[in-house]
Amino acid sequence: MCGIVGYIGNKEAIPILVEGLKRLEYRGYDSAGVAILSNEKIIIEKESGKISELEKAISKSPLPGNLGIAHTRWATHGYPNKENAHPHADCTGRLALIHNGIIENYAAIKTNLQANGHKFITETDTEALVHLIEEYYCNGNNLDEAVRAALSQVQGTYGIVVISSSEPDTLIAAKKGSPLVIGMGENEYVIASDVSAIISHTKNVSYLEDNEMAVVKRNKVTIKTIENLEVNKKVEKIAFDLDKIEKCGYDHFMLKEIMEQPQTIEDATRGRLIAEEGTARLGGIRHEIESLIYAPHMLLSACGTSWHAALIGEYMIEEFVRTTVEVEYASEFRYRDPVIERGSVMFVISQSGETADTLAAMKEAKRKGAKVLGICNVVGSTIARESDAGVYLHAGPEIGVASTKAFTSQVTVLALLTLLLARMRNLGASKGVEIVNAIKALPKSVAKILENHDTIKEIAEAYYKSQNFLYLGRGYNFPVALEGALKLKEISYIHAEGYPAAEMKHGPIALIDENMPVVVIATKDSIYDKITSNIEEVKARRGRIIAIATEGDEEIKKRADHVIYVPPTLEFLTPILTIIPLQLLAYYIAILRDCDVDQPRNLAKSVTVE
């Protein structure tokens, strides 16, 4: 989604801003721009398309200056072209502003301002805000006061950074519903929507909260609320190094992150398994265990891939903990006036911790009295800060737009949660120990599947020209079928559907012929016989079967056209293994189709608008 970078200090701003924009490229964007205070004037350069286009434009006329702002846009209001790209300026050209989020009442603001003589040149909601600031600025307020006054008129969400040629030593940043972080260097500050644009300059950061505004000078930051009350902010340390956000020799972030999974799954369990007691500990929610044990009802809410992890969590918790669980798309939950029973607990699951719909679902559940716990990856993200308590994934930054390692870490954390609660309810010690051992074995098993990447590549070569794919699974592997299909469609643009295998005969079976590759997750588990019958149904219609099967299952070779083996594990842990070949299959198919897997069309890494 849109990216923000701002710089104030003693160095040349352009290289820092452009490097920051490149670090944010992974979030997805369609145009980019910078504004620099250069020789007492604000100069704006913008381009549609890649950041390299912007770089070319800048290189034609260098822009000296050490105060500036830069932005990557992901269009919501107005076509993705040069005019609509940020930064936006006011009528006088004194002000420049970048904005993430949506100004919902922009049309009313614009009409009023036009009546006062303001000239608009873009189709964006953002332009209304810069003219509104101008209105207050021209009335004798300083920049700080003008921004504060304008924001009090605004409905919607924003992360903004504003500069003025009349105040060359000031940069203003403000946040409501869209993340902003201030990197605190030595007499310099880098402001960004994501720490990845800051980490090469400093590891000391302060996260702005909603309704906070920072007045950043070259040697000092003052943070106040929009109501002008001073806030005492802590400075926190970014907990990872630069190499975590670089490709380290891999062609794509997505491949790097798929390959990292033996490590990230281990990191999700580190210090959390108590082998001798056959249970787990989750420090972040230790004070909430009672609410969890006695919860009459649990809700899991998320979007996209995280929602698929939640579905697996539902199966796990209901089977082992025997509490009723409901899984809800956050985007539906937030608007449908759900019933929240007294004592209900909701888990919100999110890699980024910034997904707008998930945040809104969290707020709605809190409003209705539920305890809300987070399962998220990004440390210090809004969900991490605003949930009652939570568990981190510790998967490190996920840069690839298609979520891979976060998914397996989410499912691993849900397995730990299940184990912890089940052991406090009705699971015996010996079964607990068996589960601990099975969880410990997962990283090695994942590594073994990854070693088999050449087989998966060959299958990709056989099918990459297909127009459609079907993914089938049952039980714990039904959500894996959904996730496998999502991976394929989002990065290779092939139409793919995930289905519970038994549902196929209620409709999708009509699609099957010799041109339809059907990926079936058919591990040796309690419903193996059922899924092999579904395979027969596909075969009878000449569909091409790619089976994900358990090592040692030689029988399946007679039925399937291709078999990818995964090591055996406990049934409820199989999704952590079966998704791995499906991630690789989607990756290799996308590469063969020449798709940009790290920046798929129309997609953003972190969906901070609804």
Ligand code: F6R
């Ligand atoms: C798919 C994908 C998305 C995200 C979804 C939620 O590969 O990445 O479907 O899972 O946008 O994002 P988070 O988990 O950050 O809330």
